[in-house]
Amino acid sequence: MRVLLWHVHGSWATSFLQGPHDYVVPVLPDRGPDGLGRARSWNWPASVRELPPDELADSAPDVVLLQRPHEAELLRTWTGLGAGVDVPAVYVEHNTPVGDGTGARHPLADQARVPVVHVTHFNALTWNCGTTPTRVIEHGVVDPGHCYSGEIPRAAVAVNDPVPRGRTVGTDLLPVFARDVPLDVFGMRVADLPRQLGLNSQSMQAYEDLPQARMHEQLARRRVYLHTTRWTSLGLSLLEAMHLGMPVVALGTTEAFRAVPPGAGTVSADLDELTVALRELLHDPGLARATGAEARRAVLAHYSLGRFLDDWDGLLDKVA
Numbered sequence: 392m393r394v395l396l397w398h399v400h401g402s403w404a405t406s407f408l409q410g411p412h413d414y415v416v417p418v419l420p421d422r423g424p425d426g427l428g429r430a431r432s433w434n435w436p437a438s439v440r441e442l443p444p445d446e447l448a449d450s451a452p453d454v455v456l457l458q459r460p461h462e463a464e465l466l467r468t469w470t471g472l473g474a475g476v477d478v479p480a481v482y483v484e485h486n487t488p489v490g491d492g493t494g495a496r497h498p499l500a501d502q503a504r505v506p507v508v509h510v511t512h513f514n515a516l517t518w519n520c521g522t523t524p525t526r527v528i529e530h531g532v533v534d535p536g537h538c539y540s541g542e543i544p545r546a547a548v549a550v551n552d553p554v555p556r557g558r559t560v561g562t563d564l565l566p567v568f569a570r571d572v573p574l575d576v577f578g579m580r581v582a583d584l585p586r587q588l589g590l591n592s593q594s595m596q597a598y599e600d601l602p603q604a605r606m607h608e609q610l611a612r613r614r615v616y617l618h619t620t621r622w623t624s625l626g627l628s629l630l631e632a633m634h635l636g637m638p639v640v641a642l643g644t645t646e647a648f649r650a651v652p653p654g655a656g657t658v659s660a661d662l663d664e665l666t667v668a669l670r671e672l673l674h675d676p677g678l679a680r681a682t683g684a685e686a687r688r689a690v691l692a693h694y695s696l697g698r699f700l701d702d703w704d705g706l707l708d709k710v711a
Contacts, residue, residue: 392711397462400485402627403510405433405603407456408606410700412707414439415450417469425465433603435454439458444469454609454711455480457505460498475504479710482507487624487645488517497647497682499523508706510625511646526706531699532630534691535604538611539636539683545596546572547613547637549606549628550620554587561619561642562588567662568592570615572669576604577614611635614679615672617665619640625650633690638682650694655686 394411398404408414418441419426428441442450448470455478457463463474474480482505483667488495499507500701503520509515509527547569553562553576565574566588574595577582582599585592598609610616614633617640625646632639641647642665651658657668 392453393450394454394456394707395447395466396448396456397425397458398430399424399458401430401433402603402631403485404485405430405435406533406696406699407703408435409533409696410704411704412438414609415447415452416441417447417466418443419664423518425524425615432600437480448629452478454478454707457482458485462504475502479491480505481706482711484509484518484542485516485624487514487622493517494519496521496691497523500698506710509624512649513646514624528702528706529698530625530627530630530692530694532627532634532690532694533696534634535607536634537633537636537684537685537687539615540612540679541676541683543575543612544573544614545575546615546640546669546673547610547615547632548574548619549610549626549632550576550581553578553581553584559620561621563616564619564642564662565595567670568666571666572617572619572673575609577610591653607631607635611637613637614676615640617669618647622677630690630694633683633686636680636683636687638666638672638679640672650690651686652689654682655657655689656682 395415398416405626417426418428422428429435429439455474457480465473466474471479482499484507497518497520499505502523506524507520510530512527515527533628550560553560569590576597579600581597584597585595616637616639620626620628621644641651641653641658642661647658659665
């Protein structure tokens with residue numbers, strides 16, 4: 392079938408687009424947020440075409456994948472189609488609610504036309520969708536292979552936009568960990584982060600905008616992966632690090648306890664406990680390798696690409 396979706400979450404889309412369908416992504420001249428087109432940092436298959444808005448109406452989709460509330464209006468403006476009325480549609484909720492997560496009302500709550508798919512059980516628990524049909528389809532990751540060497544005794548962190556996102560992604564915690572453990576930070580708009588946090592190059596180095604394959608290669612050379620996110624549903628970078636065979640140390644928030652079982656790393660809300668775990672892994676390469684191997688076994692069992700695509704194919708067949 393032909394699936395229309397916007398390029399919103401590059402890592403998630405990279406997995407979703409490995410399916411057997413034809414995919415269309417809108418593109419605008421400025422490649423802004425509503426028209427990024429094909430990815431440039433991820434490897435997307437040839438089955439993904441980018442089309443400008445004026446050509447979308449002539450390439451009518453069989454189903455639309457919405458990921459932001461305003462995309463339904465974009466769909467109507469660009470194609471004349473109503474989501475869930477003229478064309479089947481599904482809404483993917485990637486995020487935890489902003490602010491209080493105990494009663495946040497979802498933008499698509501209390502309607503029956505467009506089901507909401509949560510990417511984690513934690514998301515489903517925190518969002519109030521009312522009577523809207525909901526389902527959880529957990530993440531799946533394209534396996535980069537067991538690339539871990541751990542030859543560089545530093546901790547790797549992957550985060551995008553760490554300054555504006557601040558406490559949400561644990562930017563404030565980086566200097567705390569850097570007092571005891573040298574950090575290498577990878578991601579978008581991180582180049583100036585060490586200076587902004589007042590850290591020298593021994594405490595922190597930053598690597599900006601590497602293509603995904605190159606970033607994976609560099610992550611796998613670091614001894615341990617540190618996941619500092621406080622409040623997102625589940626960072627895909629954590630699962631990617633586990634696929635690489637990296638031992639992981641993660642804040643005990645949202646879905647991290649489900650993603651990292653015992654033996655695959657350390658998950659805790661106690662910063663001292665996390666720091667001790669980081670030190671042990673940095674100073675014991677054998678322990679790091681064994682923990683990383685267990686992390687890879689666990690993530691392949693629970694977050695495989697095959698299971699992810701099967702779940703989505705089943706839902707798309709049902710909706711369309």
